[in-house]
Amino acid sequence: MKSSAVSNTTRLVFAIIITAIMFFPIYWMIITAFKTPAELRLAIPTFWPERFHFENFASAFKTIPFYTFTVNTVIQTVGIVVLQINIGIMAAYAFAKGSFVGRERLFVLVLAALIVPEQVIFVPIYVMLSKLGWINTYYALIIPHAASAYGIFLLRQTFRSINNDVIEAAKVDGANKLQVLYRILAPMAFPTIATLTVISFISSWNSYFWPLIMTNSDKMRVLTVGIAMMRDSIAGNEALTMHLLMSASILVIFPIVIVFIFAQKYIVAAMSNSTFK
Structure with missing residues (x-):
């Protein structure tokens, strides 16, 4: 004892x-x-x-175009989250419950995307977006991150744990594939979807490298790039303005803390279903 x-x-x-x-x-x-x-x-x-x-905090808000950067960050984050969740749900349903040639091999390719950092592939993507005329637009900030390999993996594992009898019963009642997906499977996988929403939100809100290379004017900058601009502007004079940099940093991370507090209870439940099957 x-x-x-x-x-x-x-x-x-x-x-x-x-x-x-x-x-x-x-x-x-x-x-x-x-x-x-x-x-x-x-x-x-x-x-x-x-x-x-x-x-x-008021002084930090005036040091950089904080309002413009915040609007850009919100648009980028919401766009990425909505696309990643919906594309992830549909792709995961195909990999978990679909039946087509090469399904497992294609899923392995999706998993392979997890090990490729964006710094490796940004040059060809940048060239492609430049030819499309998307540089310094919301398209360049959102579209390249429209799908998440990790999100597809996590949702696939959750969908595989759901009994096929549920899907067959819904089809017997006249539900089509989208209705089965969004009215039956999605609510049953809500903890996983909530977890992916939080992960996607945090990743998008904190994104720095991609917005830095895809934007070249203040009207399209996001908060992370704005904080870096503030830091660079005070180089050699940190003792006089470090309090403003820290104030701006708190304003940037505050939404992340709020989202995590309200969604943390779903994370453990989702991770418990994420083992590879």
Whole structure:
């Protein structure tokens, strides 16, 4: 009994230490966002602001075209999420319940896409989009990410776990394939779809490399590129403006935190069905 108590205490202590180590950079970003330049220049750093300066967020909002960047980010994110979820649902249904020649080989090719980083393929895609006249447009930000190999994989595993009798019963009642897909299978796979929505949202919202090379004007920039522009503009003068950079960073990550808080309960349920079958 005593050994079990000691073991539980040890695990708790390690968990607290690891959590503190991982959370400390976030904590430092938050407190830095509320400090003044004078407080940031102190020889001995303070671990709590002398006074909370909420006006730093307003100043950060004015430093870059924050509203324009936010609109662009929202349009890019919503477009990618909607396309990835719908294309993922239809492709996963074909791979899980369809019957056609080469189904498993094609699915292996989809899985192979998971190991190819976008930095490897961006040159031919950039050339193709340039010939289409899509550079510096929403098409270039959204269309290349319209399908997610991981999303297709995760939904396929979920659909395969659903009994075929459910589909046959729906067909007997007169449901067509789209009705079976969106009225029967999609609600049953809701935890997985919610998880993919969160993953797609976070990935799209945090995307930096692709928007950087596909846009060349402020009217099409997104928030991640805007933060990088702000960082570059203060190079050599970080002590005076670091509080603005941290304030802008908090504004950027806030939607991600909110989405994750509301959707986290679905993630474990979805991952439990993601084993390869």
